[in-house]
Amino acid sequence: MSWKGPVSEASGGRAAVVQAGYAALNLILHLGHQGLIVFTLLGWAFCETRLLHLAAMVLVGVSWLGLGFFHGLGYCLLTDIQWRLKQRMGERTPTGGYMKFLADRLSGRDLDARLVDSVTYITCALCCAVSLLLTLTVGTC
Numbered sequence: 001m002s003w004k005g006p007v008s009e010a011s012g013g014r015a016a017v018v019q020a021g022y023a024a025l026n027l028i029l030h031l032g033h034q035g036l037i038v039f040t041l042l043g044w045a046f047c048e049t050r051l052l053h054l055a056a057m058v059l060v061g062v063s064w065l066g067l068g069f070f071h072g073l074g075y076c077l078l079t080d081i082q083w084r085l086k087q088r089m090g091e092r093t094p095t096g097g098y099m100k101f102l103a104d105r106l107s108g109r110d111l112d113a114r115l116v117d118s119v120t121y122i123t124c125a126l127c128c129a130v131s132l133l134l135t136l137t138v139g140t141c
Helices: 013-045 047-071 077-088 098-107 113-137
Strands: none
Touching: 013 047, 013 077, 013 098, 013 113, 047 077, 047 113, 077 098, 098 113
């Protein structure tokens, strides 16, 4: 199945089932995104999750920098999948990344994308540095 075109290509009752499946997947992606964000911000604080946090930070770095080399710095595979799903559902794809989308929705304003991205990158780098420093000095449980 291709990612191109809205769900209306499906016929009859199948379209409603497909739409419901896409809506469920969209919700799962939202929850996954938000869970990853919370874990990125707080995972370093608990010695039991510190190594998992570092692994998550490596994956985020691989996406932002590694895949970002080919798709643009800050590229998020999870966001790309979700935006493609929204297109498939016939929804307008948000401009910018997931953090801008979330910040805009929470604030009710159209925030500057560069500011949101800068705050995101700096916060992520600080959390990664704290996690690495704590793991190297204090260790894990």
